[in-house]
Amino acid sequence: MSDATATLTPPAREAGIPKLSVDHLTVERTLANGERIVAARDVSFDIATGEFVCLLGPSGCGKTSILNVLAGLAPPSTGRALLDGAPIDGPGPDRAVLFQDPALFPWLSVRANVELALELIGVGGERRERAREALASVGLADVLDAQPHELSAGMRQRAALARALACEPSVVLGDEPFGVLDAQTRELLQNEVQRAWMGSGGRTTFLFITHNVREAVLLADRVLVMSARPGRLLEEFRIHAPRPRDLDDVLVGRVVSEIHSLMLRELEQRDA
Amino acid sequence: MPAARREPGRRSIPGMTDATEPAEPGLAEIDLTDEERVVLARVAEVLRRINFGTVVLVVQDGKVVQIEMAEKFRLR
Numbered sequence: 075m076s077d078a079t080a081t082l083t084p085p086a087r088e089a090g091i092p093k094l095s096v097d098h099l100t101v102e103r104t105l106a107n108g109e110r111i112v113a114a115r116d117v118s119f120d121i122a123t124g125e126f127v128c129l130l131g132p133s134g135c136g137k138t139s140i141l142n143v144l145a146g147l148a149p150p151s152t153g154r155a156l157l158d159g160a161p162i163d164g165p166g167p168d169r170a171v172l173f174q175d176p177a178l179f180p181w182l183s184v185r186a187n188v189e190l191a192l193e194l195i196g197v198g199g200e201r202r203e204r205a206r207e208a209l210a211s212v213g214l215a216d217v218l219d220a221q222p223h224e225l226s227a228g229m230r231q232r233a234a235l236a237r238a239l240a241c242e243p244s245v246v247l248g249d250e251p252f253g254v255l256d257a258q259t260r261e262l263l264q265n266e267v268q269r270a271w272m273g274s275g276g277r278t279t280f281l282f283i284t285h286n287v288r289e290a291v292l293l294a295d296r297v298l299v300m301s302a303r304p305g306r307l308l309e310e311f312r313i314h315a316p317r318p319r320d321l322d323d324v325l326v327g328r329v330v331s332e333i334h335s336l337m338l339r340e341l342e343q344r345d346a
Numbered sequence: 347m348p349a350a351r352r353e354p355g356r357r358s359i360p361g362m363t364d365a366t367e368p369a370e371p372g373l374a375e376i377d378l379t380d381e382e383r384v385v386l387a388r389v390a391e392v393l394r395r396i397n398f399g400t401v402v403l404v405v406q407d408g409k410v411v412q413i414e415m416a417e418k419f420r421l422r
Contacts, residue, residue, distance in 0.1 A: 298421075301422075306422060307421040307422070308420075308421060308422050309418060309419060309420055309421055309422075310418070310419040310421055311416055311417070311418055311419075312399075312416065312417040312419070313416045314414060314415045314416065314417075315402075315414040315415075315416070316412070316414070323414075324402050324404075324414075325400060325402045325414045325415070325416055328400050328402070328416070329400065329416045332400075332418070
């Protein structure tokens with residue numbers, strides 16, 4: 075075997091405190107008519123520093139509810155959610171959240187949106203330069219002074235990604251961040267995220283939720299597959315393949331088809 | 347034989363011939379190069395680690411350049 079040969083075996087799991095931890099978490103939600111439903115039931119998992127994990131499941135399985143608890147936007151009903159071993163009791167600048175909607179301020183330029191985020195976390199003089207660098211890194215160097223409405227949906231989501239990364243959070247949480255984008259733009263953004271993760275040198279932990287199997291396998295070190303509501307964890311796939319990955323990679327295709335079958339069986343059982 | 351979990355690296359590989367036993371006729375005749383031995387040792391190392399999953403060998407210009415794997419764990 076040549077020197078270039080890489081054996082992609084599991085990295086040794088760091089002993090110690092996980093970056094994020096969900097411990098027997100159950101999340102209930104109240105519907106508009108007052109009815110209480112269990113969104114996710116008794117879910118437990120750990121995420122190590124620098125890991126990229128995707129939580130995958132059908133609509134309504136409680137993925138967003140779990141993410142909201144980790145973002146500090148909602149409390150657990152029972153169980154615990156921990157960041158660096160400490161209970162999460164609210165949002166913080168250490169966790170950036172990417173929503174389906176880029177949530178940019180429409181009256182500010184793209185650059186000013188990023189600068190504002192930096193100002194809020196106390197960055198001083200180098201704000202302007204850091205905003206420019208972050209936007210350039212996602213290919214938006216030419217539209218720094220554009221208003222969000224002047225950009226395409228994909229460019230707006232890129233700006234949101236730049237804003238999140240500019241703040242150098244230790245955790246990036248994504249709630250279907252590419253959900254409304256067309257297929258081509260989605261692929262470009264997936265590549266940007268792969269590059270961002272590779273560029274973080276193992277310092278930044280990513281947790282994305284998605285119902286897109288291909289996206290999960292393309293991006294993640296680990297894919298956690300959930301059942302339909304009330305969401306429980308069904309299976310975990312650990313993927314040891316180099317990045318950037320391609321949807322045509324044999325391993326990616328094989329794991330995608332396996333997860334598809336698993337999710338189909340699960341839905342058939344539920345409907346039977 | 348029960349599929350008991352053992353320490354990584356200490357497990358035998360189900361479906362593979364034990365080197366201490368006489369190999370099947372055709373197998374013994376394969377003359378491996380040093381390079382092939384290294385590749386197969388790496389593959390064996392991976393196989394000993396996983397219970398369920400997929401292993402992919404990427405070949406370029408007649409050489410294995412990468413061994414990729416995906417492991418599956420049941421959580422329910």
